[in-house]
Amino acid sequence: MIxxxxxxxxxxxxKEYQGYLMGEYHAYQGKGYVCMDKNAEALHTSYANLKGALFYNVEGRCCTLKCPPYIEGAELASVVCSNST
Incomplete structure (x- = not known):
């Protein structure tokens, strides 16, 4: 993942897929970040509370990232790539 x-x-x-960098709510003890496919679909077969994470878009902050090229408050893109070598 990039x-x-x-x-x-x-x-x-x-390129396997591209999407957006997502993670848990910033005030929670996060479980890391994932690249969520931009065409992801919800699974509507289960309504049980399995104590999983709710995903939120990760936004750029100029206090921790160099702006430009990042934009304050903009969602961060990501891409998942593979290499057969």
Whole structure:
């Protein structure tokens, strides 16, 4: 996963999917970040509370990231790539 606000892979790599960097609410003890597919769909077969995480978009903050190229408050893109070598 490349969470560097990228939507393309390095030369020689294959794009599996692209999306947005997401994680738990910032005030909770996070379980890390994931690249959520931009075409993700909800699974409507279970209504049980399994104590899982709710996903929130990760937004850029100029106090911790260099602006530009990042934009204050903008959602961060990500891409998942694979390499067969």
């Amino acid at each position: 969470p560097n606000n990228r939507t393309s892979c390095y030369n020689g790599w294959t």
